Amino acid sequence: xxxxxxxxxxxxxxxxxxxxxxxxxxxxxxxxxxxxxxxxxxxxxxxxxxxxxxxxxxxxxxxxxxxxxxxxxxxxxxxxxxxxxxxxxxxxxxxxxxxxxxxxxxxxxxxxxxxxxxxxxxxxxxxxxxxxxxxxxxxxxxxxxxxxxxxxxxxxxxxxxxxxxxxxxxxxxxxxxxxxxxxxxxxxxxxxxxxxxxxxxxxxxxxxxxxxxxxxxxxxxxxxxxxxxxxxxxxxxxxxxxxxxxxxxxxxxxxxxxxxxxxxxxxxxxxxxxxxxxxxxxxxxxxxxxxxxxxxxxxxxxxxxxxxxxxxxxxxxxxxxxxxxxxxxxxxxxxxxxxxxxxxxxxx
Amino acid sequence: xxxxxxxxxxxxxxxxxxxxxxxxxxxxxxxxxxxxxxxxxxxxxxxxxxxxxxxxxxxxxxxxxxxxxxxxxxxxxxxxxxxxxxxxxxxxxxxxxxxxxxxxxxxxxxxxxxxxxxxxxxxxxxxxxxxxxxxxxxxxxxxxxxxxxxxxxxxxxxxxxxxxxxxxxxxxxxxxxxxxxxxxxxxxxxxxxxxxxxxxxxxxxxxxxxxxxxxxxxxxxxxxxxxxxxxxxxxxxxxxxxxxxxxxxxxxxxxxxxxxxxxxxxxxxxxxxxxxxxxxxxxxxxxxxxxxxxxxxxxxxxxxxxxxxxxxxxxxxxxxxxxxxxxxxx
Numbered sequence: 001x002x003x004x005x006x007x008x009x010x011x012x013x014x015x016x017x018x019x020x021x022x023x024x025x026x027x028x029x030x031x032x033x034x035x036x037x038x039x040x041x042x043x044x045x046x047x048x049x050x051x052x053x054x055x056x057x058x059x060x061x062x063x064x065x066x067x068x069x070x071x072x073x074x075x076x077x078x079x080x081x082x083x084x085x086x087x088x089x090x091x092x093x094x095x096x097x098x099x100x101x102x103x104x105x106x107x108x109x110x111x112x113x114x115x116x117x118x119x120x121x122x123x124x125x126x127x128x129x130x131x132x133x134x135x136x137x138x139x140x141x142x143x144x145x146x147x148x149x150x151x152x153x154x155x156x157x158x159x160x161x162x163x164x165x166x167x168x169x170x171x172x173x174x175x176x177x178x179x180x181x182x183x184x185x186x187x188x189x190x191x192x193x194x195x196x197x198x199x200x201x202x203x204x205x206x207x208x209x210x211x212x213x214x215x216x217x218x219x220x221x222x223x224x225x226x227x228x229x230x231x232x233x234x235x236x237x238x239x240x241x242x243x244x245x246x247x248x249x250x251x252x253x254x255x256x257x258x259x260x261x262x263x264x265x266x267x268x269x270x271x272x273x274x275x276x277x278x279x280x281x282x283x284x285x286x287x288x289x290x291x292x293x294x295x296x297x298x299x300x301x302x303x304x305x306x307x308x309x310x311x312x313x314x315x316x317x318x319x320x321x322x323x324x325x326x327x328x329x330x331x332x333x334x335x336x337x338x339x340x341x342x343x344x345x346x347x348x
Numbered sequence: 349x350x351x352x353x354x355x356x357x358x359x360x361x362x363x364x365x366x367x368x369x370x371x372x373x374x375x376x377x378x379x380x381x382x383x384x385x386x387x388x389x390x391x392x393x394x395x396x397x398x399x400x401x402x403x404x405x406x407x408x409x410x411x412x413x414x415x416x417x418x419x420x421x422x423x424x425x426x427x428x429x430x431x432x433x434x435x436x437x438x439x440x441x442x443x444x445x446x447x448x449x450x451x452x453x454x455x456x457x458x459x460x461x462x463x464x465x466x467x468x469x470x471x472x473x474x475x476x477x478x479x480x481x482x483x484x485x486x487x488x489x490x491x492x493x494x495x496x497x498x499x500x501x502x503x504x505x506x507x508x509x510x511x512x513x514x515x516x517x518x519x520x521x522x523x524x525x526x527x528x529x530x531x532x533x534x535x536x537x538x539x540x541x542x543x544x545x546x547x548x549x550x551x552x553x554x555x556x557x558x559x560x561x562x563x564x565x566x567x568x569x570x571x572x573x574x575x576x577x578x579x580x581x582x583x584x585x586x587x588x589x590x591x592x593x594x595x596x597x598x599x600x601x602x603x604x605x606x607x608x609x610x611x612x613x614x615x616x617x618x619x620x621x622x623x624x625x626x627x628x629x630x631x632x633x634x635x636x637x638x639x640x641x642x643x644x645x646x647x648x649x650x651x652x653x654x655x656x657x658x659x660x661x662x663x664x665x666x667x668x669x670x671x672x673x674x675x676x677x678x
Contacts, residue, residue: 238422238423238424239420239422239428239470240419240420240428251489253417253489254364254417254430254432254491258546259363259364259432259540259543259546260364262364262365265489281488281489283419283420283430284417284418284419284430284489285417285419285430285431286430295389295546295550296546296549296550297550298550298553298554299387299388299550299551299553299554300387300388300389300391300547300550300551300553300554301388302388302389348367348386348390
């Protein structure tokens with residue numbers, strides 16, 4: 001399964017090559033053009049059917065994942081590191097990681113419970129007090145294997161958890177390999193529009209890849225696909241879950257980085273309803289996506305974002321429902337088929 | 349102008365949902381502009397083509413206002429919200445919001461004392477009078493503006509959303525009065541300023557101006573125990589020197605000062621500690637644009653009762669008309 005391959009791939013922001021290669025292999029025979037730009041965005045072009053001028057539509061998913069970077073090599077061979085993207089320090093202790101282009105296995109250290117006082121265990125150990133242990137006994141030994149600047153990813157293998165019910169799977173980096181897998185599957189069909197699938201780099205460090213990709217593509221309309229926050233475990237108060245697992249694709253109306261084009265929100269909602277696809281709104285106001293960068297490209301691009309809900313994102317392991325995943329593929333295929341006719345009626 | 353102020357400030361238009369306010373402004377400028385268009389993000393752009401030989405000038409005032417967006421509907425039909433733009437939470441409790449269809453909701457704190465101690469949006473809910481989840485569920489994802497009528501106090505006027513409907517009034521009035529100009533002037537009524545100067549950024553890319561001037565409100569330091577700052581109501585348009593997002597282009601700033609002095613229009617200089625305007629986005633468009641800002645001093649901004657001085661508004665219009673009538677050399 002493409003999602004499995006993508007989830008297992010190594011790709012912290014700025015080092016997305018492995019993800020790009022998997023996608024390029026999957027797309028090669030299905031698209032008309034495939035190229036990688038200066039920042040490492042992989043852009044696949046699929047020409048549309050029907051008369052010109054055709055609508056130019058950018059579908060974006062980011063290839064990068066949150067990760068770590070080696071910033072110092074200690075005398076004892078331990079590796080100091082910094083976060084690449086938004087990581088909660090509390091999630092780091094004792095995690096398995098892989099380091100650098102050789103994919104060396106390592107473990108983030110953790111003080112044994114025997115040696116820590118109860119009050120010490122009340123406090124979070126900050127990232128700058130942690131280190132990665134690759135089993136090296138000295139700086140010299142470590143330096144033969146690792147360089148400062150090497151990327152580190154969590155070592156998590158994709159696994160299927162339930163084959164009926166919500167068809168849940170677990171793996172790392174569903175934010176946004178879920179979006180990448182959905183986008184790649186869209187290339188199976190042809191649409192009455194010119195489709196640019198942008199597999200964008202460096203989202204987690206500030207929507208950087210999408211910004212330049214949108215500048216180059218100059219789309220008429222853009223849709224960002226995401227693996228988004230799902231926070232649906234029971235709460236004491238009846239307050240907002242961001243999204244709920246198994247309740248269908250989550251449509252963004254507003255987040256920190258953009259306000260969705262209301263016409264495109266309506267297109268997704270109408271398409272979902274017409275096709276009997278369950279959907280939900282993503283809780284407005286929080287988080288951000290590549291749509292934030294894309295909608296401000298050049299003289300502006302109408303944009304929307306829609307996502308597969310994923311529990312535990314920005315953690316070493318996340319979980320999603322393949323039902324939600326399949327529904328996003330179906331929703332996007334139907335929406336892209338309907339988009340040109342719909343858009344004609346949306347002049348203002 | 350007071351009638352226009354009333355109509356524009358009472359209109360609905362939180363960031364991202366500017367259709368109603370845009371239609372209202374469009375009706376005002378349609379017959380005055382040589383060209384009119386709405387760009388991809390929803391900016392309304394009215395162009396006045398001069399006799400030629402002048403510069404391409406962009407004036408910007410934002411149509412959008414701060415508001416709320418409904419983020420959750422609970423099982424009893426109460427709503428929760430997230431902010432659109434920078435809200436002063438202490439002014440919300442007991443206030444009312446209005447949706448694009450005219451429906452109204454009341455903002456209430458879960459517990460007054462607790463909210464007073466720690467004003468957080470998560471401690472407020474909105475009551476739209478619904479008696480069940482089903483009645484209210486359609487509100488999820490909908491934006492809302494604040495509800496408060498315009499009041500004429502004589503020399504001073506009070507309304508919600510003078511930030512920046514007063515800039516819109518100034519632009520409309522400037523377009524109405526501007527007879528002869530050598531310049532190609534683009535009056536940009538921008539969207540999404542309150543969430544990060546987004547409309548002005550794409551609008552400026554599209555217009556590609558040689559000079560950009562934003563018209564917005566600014567804070568005033570003339571109220572009891574106010575933070576020390578020079579701007580006050582009734583002392584004329586504020587010519588921006590800097591704010592936290594922009595250092596005004598010295599040429600544009602000086603041009604505004606010289607114009608005001610030549611035409612004997614009162615003015616004041618503005619150094620604003622926190623906040624910014626569309627000019628900050630225009631300045632960084634493409635390879636850079638000389639940009640400045642003319643502000644109307646405003647008390648109680650980002651509350652439902654913003655107050656401006658009518659003479660300041662009139663003098664801001666006079667300053668911009670005067671500037672646009674003459675050739676511009678920076």
